[in-house]
Amino acid sequence: MASTRLTGVLSLRLVRVDAGSGPGVPRILPKATPASTFPMLLRRAATVLTVLGLAMIPWLVFLHNGLPATAQALRWAWTWTGLDGFEALGLLCTGLLLRRGDRRACLTSAATAALLLVDAWFDTMTAAPGSDFRLAVLMAVFAELPLAGACTVLAIWAFPRPGR
Structure with a gap:
């Protein structure tokens, strides 16, 4: 017996609902996304964001040690x-x-x-x-x-x- 595995990834979409606060009020409702490239894109985005967050650590050290203690702002x-x-x-x-x-x-x-x-x-x-x-x-x-x-x-x- 073969079984298929569906991903439980959800995406958000705007739909019109005519009940509630008035006709045509946009609501955000979940919509199941079929197994596709979406989960792969999410994993890639997660990896890129994690790497960027880690890459900022040396930048923070540089800023903390390199910026002057005071500054004058024109605006x-x-x-x-x-x-x-x-x-x-x-x-x-x-x-x-x-x-x-x-x-x-x-x-x-x-x-x-x-x-x-x-x-x-x-x-x-x-x-x-x-x-x-x-x-x-x-x-x-x-x-x-x-x-x-x-x-x-x-x-x-x-x-x-x-x-x-």
């Missing part, structure tokens, strides 16, 4: 305004997608969590000693990190799964 205000603007956009998009019941909120929520973590890190690492540093730590502990945690939980909760 300092634009840098911080842009980062906080992207955070606001991420929160807004996540809220609007959740209001519509759109599972793509997991994507915007995950991206927003990453931005909030970056903001907390750079706020504390670039703050001047004294009251600026204390304010950066307070903002990180009581605003940015808890919000990043909430966005992470939301991204996990909203991630589409079969049968849900």
Whole structure:
């Protein structure tokens, strides 16, 4: 008796669902992918990403030892305004997608969590000693990190799964 083995790899596709939050609201639903080159491409992508991650270790050592302790930025205000603007956009998009019941909120929520973590890190690492540093730590502990945690939980909760 011959048996065949099917791979359980899932891909995501957008489909239109006319029930729920209104007609024509796009939803992300799982669709089984037949055994093809897709699993091979995933394995190759995983290998490339792993190698690139490992290759960055010497680069990080070089940066840490080679960069000056201080630097002057010409567009300092634009840098911080842009980062906080992207955070606001991420929160807004996540809220609007959740209001519509759109599972793509997991994507915007995950991206927003990453931005909030970056903001907390750079706020504390670039703050001047004294009251600026204390304010950066307070903002990180009581605003940015808890919000990043909430966005992470939301991204996990909203991630589409079969049968849900």
